[in-house]
Amino acid sequence: RWKPFIQNRVENIQQLVEPSQWRHCPTNSNPADILSRGSTIKRLRSDSLWWNGPSWLTDEDSWPKDIDTAKPEEYDVEYCVTEERRSIQVLVELVENIKLNPERYEHFDRLLRITAFCKRFGKNCRMPKPDRLVGCVTPLEIQDAENYWIREAQHESFSTEIYQLSNGRQIAANSRLQQFDPFLDENGILRIGGRLQNSDLPEHTKHPILLPDKHPTTTAIIRRCHLRQLHGGCEFTLATLRQRYWILKGRREVKRVIHACPSCKRIESRPFVAKMALLPSDRTRITRPFENTGLDIAGPFFTRQGKKVNKNYICLFTCMSTRAVHLEVVSEMTAPRLLQALRRFIARRGKPHILQSDNFKSFKQLDKDLSQLVSTEMIDNIARELTSHRIQWNFITERAPWMGGYWERLIRSMKTSLKKVLQNSMLEDEEFRTITSEVEARMNSRPLTYNPDNPNDLEVLTPYHFLTGTHYTDIAEVTKDEDE
Template identity: 40%
Template sequence: MIARLTQFQRFWKAKRARKPKPPLWLRNVDLQQALHECIRTVQRREFKGDIQRLIADNSGIVRVGGRLEHALLPYEAKHPAILPLDHQLTRLIVEDLHVKFGHAKTERLYYETRTCYWILKGRRAAKRAVRNCMHCKRQSSTRVYPIMGQLPKERLASCVHPFSISIDFFGPYFVNISQRSEKRYGCLFTCLVTRAVNLELTDKMDMCSFLLAFRRFIGRRGTPNTVFSDNGTNLTSGQRELQEAKKRINSMELIDWLARRDIRWRFSPPAAPHHGGAWERLIKAFKSSLNAVLNEKRVREEILRTVFVEIEALLNARPLTHLSVNPQDLSPLTPNHFLLLRPHPHVPPDIVEGDSTLSRRNWIAAQQIVTQYWWRWLKEYAPNLIESKKWMKMERNIQLGDVVLVIDHNTPR
């Protein structure tokens, strides 16, 4: 802009004096002269008290003296022009060099500015240019996590029937059928309270397969009151199928079946997989066990179904509380305590923990044993849920008006 104003001024002076008019396009010399004029103006304003004690070169720009007079360097590198830190011209020059050198980082940008300019506290100016560059923010931005919220009340409900569940699909796994290979998927049902696991093998990952797996689960484990899941299209369609069955299917048997089962469905917010950490962690444990057993081999469907059940037993035998080294202490609480009234399916049912004076054969004694397990759950397991394992500190909460980049693994930066 300064170069164009100067050129416009020369053009009108030549026109009034009836002299040959200068060209209308900008030359490199015009831009350099305009830049020098900007530097002289800034120095006269910012270094007004020191300008008389400093020696200026022929161009009228105050430069650094130094000891590089005999170095084989350009004149501007041996005697760079002095610029203040917090001036708009300094910011424009540093930002221009930052873009010119491929969005250079702080140290590279700092050394590039030193070849022509001596900026007071120049490294700070370079840091500021890199920090305020929108392109660099997009490339090197870090994730912002809010502090962990409160656990849902369904996660902390005690003395309830196991399997207030959450659902998720995983896979695929390949099985050999005759001479061909087909895909099979896993459907995980987990109890948010007791952390028990139920695994189902499905043929597809669609609405029909999900409903069949859900019916098998209800037949073995009972009907849950609340179901948590992510926003998978198969799960969304299954929930919609349950809610709209009366409108779309003329089957009185199915209508009666749905009417007797009042199930409340809750979906996680979109693009928030951390809301499903309770079941995502179990899927990770299942995949680790399955890979150790199969080692990526293709087996018959019957074998895969058996492996699913055996891994389900392993996951339900995992300890929920601290494993004590004292042999006199009770064994750690496991999901099997709530499902089988013993820590492992291989333990005989007569070997139970609790008061030996109770009769182990009647229903009242069984209920008292279950009550003891729930008492241990409240005393030993529930207090461990107080502590937040991650996202404990909030550096800066997102505010209205912030420019953010929403993380989507399917979209490149």
Template identity: 35%
Template sequence: MTKGMAWHHVPTDLNPADVVSRGCTPKELLEHSLWANGPPFLLKGASNVDAIKNLPERRSTALIGTVGTDISINCKFLNSFDKLQRVFAYIYRFISNCRAKSLPSTIYLTVDEISFGTVLLLRSIQQVHIAVEYEVLSQGKPCPPKSKLISLKPILSSEGLLRVFERLQNASLDYEVKHPILLPKDHPVTGAIIVYYHEKYFHAGPQALLAALRQRYWPLGGRKFVASVINKCFRCFRMKPGASEHMMGSLPVDRVQPNPAFHTTGVDYCGPFYHKSEARNKAPHKCYIAVFVGFSTKAAHLEVVQDLTTDSFIAALRRFISLRGRPRTIWSDNATNFVGAKRELAELKELFLSEPHTASITSSCLANGIDWKFKPPRAPHFGGLWASHVKSAKFHFYRVVGAAILALDELRTLAYEISAILNSRPLCPISENADNFEMLTPAHFLKGSSYTRFPEPDVTHLYEGRLSS
């Protein structure tokens, strides 16, 4: 627009505006020649170009427009997804109130406002960081053949979000599961979403976290990005020391033969833990967690054992049988495994070594048609399956609770939640194919789907034989 014109730069010492902006008293301002007369080269006339030829020439700049503006970048809650959702929920409420010219019915945010605010947030991100595909699809054209998203077959949904297209249109699944929302790679909000669900699922690993995350979101470069975010988790880093690896033998028959979930079960104790006393000003009570693991499916069940008595363990075993069914065989550690135990495991060693305890457990199992077996003495590699689940249970417990002492009900609730997370871990590697929307987990053998699936809408009030519009 200014072609043919000469542009020159005015230095700071010749700029009258800087006299006031940098601080000046009224008396100094009246006596200041630069403020009163302006720069000296202006007094010499426009024809005297020699006075300003020595001034540096300003470089020209080009303005580049984008489809939208990523309004999340300047938000101070950029690293916290749940707070960011509420911020944009209030933005959506403000926009809606301005259009409707009415006040909200409640001062508290609603679920719909949180949902629409999240859509507003993710749409602004996609319009900037996936701008080429977004602009093409918004014009009704197919995705460009040279696009990096061509394998995902992206579509533009009714709310203006880019989603993954899958061949599961006729499946009775939620729309969010069939069409996950695309998230750009290396974006702070994508990292905040991964951190949010990483903490929500008690610091789950990359495989389990990505499996749960893809039921609603599809982060580009998912495996590497999720692993890089988890590697920055300070608590996980502190809780994961390096260990040496050993050569493992062949798996036993019960591990590789098809059987019901808990047909052959291993049991072990996890702890000790402490829970608050029901009476005030009393010391916390010691308790343990019994870990039951199915051999063929790796399904886990955690039960809180209030004390180290035979009756408490039998009660926990009866609760396990009532919820998961009666196993055919139960394996447990041999008492000699606790010979070199530390002081806090001395009571557990005494329980396993006691003859009355073994006799009571054996008689109770025989009455229910259960064959109780002990692994060979001084053979810790025989109990690797339930030992790994004990390690995983402690993995989630100590990262969430830390040094805090919970009440007995809170501890029991946490044990069941950890059971659900352990049963939602993938049994096989995660595929990068968008059509493989769900991974096989132990929970599929227990209830038909993962426990960490996002909630689907309630359709029980709809008529079964109605036609879809």
């Protein structure tokens, strides 16, 4: 049925004008159709139908003969029957959406260029050909493309907060953005608020852009910054990012991106570390100090005797169980000199049952000399003791230095102490032996257990407790006044 307004007008027309005076005007002769269907100005100027009406209008005999005298109600019913159509309601919303996946692009700048060209294409389609943009994209278009992807990331992660702020409301108290006092700028981008509005700092420093964590756009921005900083570390990359952006859980996200960087992974990757085997029984049995001993040699160390410069080496003996250390200075890395160092060690610390070392040539030659002592005429007391009790000399596997790690770590500690004490000075032979003995004492006084925080606990355990039964005590320096 017609609406009341139209129905009332039709009834008024029928009351004022006789229906017998009505005639039907065909569509091709109706000037009103020109307005409803549209026409150019040039065509309208020369259109006689618009200016004069149909040609048969002046001749009454040429008027159409069919007369429609139906009442409004009948016309409504007939119209509804003949023109019955199915209506569909469609909700149309204008959405700016570019079908691009940021995860498919390794470089964020390339994604921005493609986005800028897509947006330019959409603008050129609505512009005349002479006014269309051509050539390389401009910095303004790149910035517009970056703003687009930032808005997309924020709408996907912070849609509720953006809706509340756009309607002039405060964000919820339980929102994770509540602490940042966010606001929407003129580009619709969510930024951090704060109290620095009157500061002279740049706008992007006073109010950095908020970016969500675990989002492809955020990952792409972090990767671009990491590459621009020449594969900088976590803190360097994060500090650079925070000049413009504030990423939620930023340190974790930066570490994740850097860990996945192929170049950084290839350079900084470490070889696979195998699971450590069980400690050998020689290092876990309860024995006296130096019963099972490891041996290594370090040097050279230069000393002076008058104007002559001598070359010295240090033999390090370490107990496998108590981790005690004994240092011996030798002048040469030869089997006779190492044998003399071994004799001095046995004289002070006792005979070891097992002696273990690496595959140094002098050690192998010394082991050969010890095995030949039975057939020689040597009547030295130490030689007779070695031959009668037999010291078992073991060598670690060749090209496996980690098997001697328990003495290699002590070699490092010894060298560090000597380097810090001696620096670039050159001592005399006697002074060097004295310093070596003091370094030995300091190494034997190192703690083997955790230092207690409670003063009522026992003192920390050191190798000196196994050697002397007490801790190491320095000799007090005696001044000239006290000596007198």
